[in-house]
Amino acid sequence: DTGVSQDPRHKITKRGQNVTFRCDPISEHNRLYWYRQTLGQGPEFLTYFQNEAQLEKSRLLSDRFSAERPKGSFSTLEIQRTEQGDSAMYLCASSPRGTGFTGELFFGEGSRLTVL
Amino acid sequence: AQTVTQSQPEMSVQEAETVTLSCTYDTSESDYYLFWYKQPPSRQMILVIRQEAYKQQNATENRFSVNFQKAAKSFSLKISDSQLGDAAMYFCAYRREYGNKLVFGAGTILRVKS
Numbered sequence: 001d002t003g004v005s006q007d008p009r010h011k012i013t014k015r016g017q018n019v020t021f022r023c024d025p026i027s028e029h030n031r032l033y034w035y036r037q038t039l040g041q042g043p044e045f046l047t048y049f050q051n052e053a054q055l056e057k058s059r060l061l062s063d064r065f066s067a068e069r070p071k072g073s074f075s076t077l078e079i080q081r082t083e084q085g086d087s088a089m090y091l092c093a094s095s096p097r098g099t100g101f102t103g104e105l106f107f108g109e110g111s112r113l114t115v116l
Numbered sequence: 117a118q119t120v121t122q123s124q125p126e127m128s129v130q131e132a133e134t135v136t137l138s139c140t141y142d143t144s145e146s147d148y149y150l151f152w153y154k155q156p157p158s159r160q161m162i163l164v165i166r167q168e169a170y171k172q173q174n175a176t177e178n179r180f181s182v183n184f185q186k187a188a189k190s191f192s193l194k195i196s197d198s199q200l201g202d203a204a205m206y207f208c209a210y211r212r213e214y215g216n217k218l219v220f221g222a223g224t225i226l227r228v229k230s
Contacts, residue, residue, distance in 0.1 A: 003160070031216075033217065040139070040222070041222050042209075042220030042221050043207070043208050043218075043220050045217040045218070047220070048216045055216060091161070094196075102149065102166060102168075103211045104163045105163075105218060107160045108160055109160045111160060113191065
C-alpha cells in the first residue's frame, strides 16, 4: 500500500467553473477526512466520513462544496462555481478503525487549486 | 471551541543543535490528544509525536520530545541534534478524546542551517 493518494495534484481553473478532487485512502482505513490549507496557515477541517456516511461537516463547507464517499472507499470533493477565495491546498487524510485508534491521521500530498 | 496557537511563525537552528517549538491550546475538556505534525515542502504531512492528556509522562520519539504542561495548556516540541532533514513546517494539533477532527495551529517554519 502506497498511502493516501490524491488527484489531481494541481488544478488551475477560471472563476465560475466546477472542479472535482479525488482521494483514495489507505485501503484498510474506514475514516476519511478533508481539510483545506491556505498559504501560511494550518489545515482547517472540512468534513469527515466513516465508511460511506458523512458524519460531520464544517460550516466552512458552503453550499458550493459537496463531498461523497459512495462505497466507503475513495472520496470526491466537488466545488461548484469556484471563487478566488477557494484557492487553497485541499488535503485528504484517512485513519483506521478500532480501539487502537489514537487519533493519528495519514495525509495525502494534497490537491492544489488555483482559481483565476 | 478549541483553539491551538503557535506563536513562532519561523525558527532557525544550527545543525546538531537543539530547538524548541512552542504551542498553547485552549480547551475545557480533560481528556484529549495532542500531536506534532511535520510538513516538508511539497510533501505530505506526517506525524512526529503524540501525547495523551491523561499521561503525565512526556512523550519521546528518538530525537523528538515534548514538554506537556496540562495546567498551563502548553505543549512544546524539542528537537535535539537537529538535522537538515528536519527543515519543514511543524504543526501542533489537538483532538478531543472522542472527537472526529484535528484542530491545527498556524504552524512554525523550521529552518536548519548547515
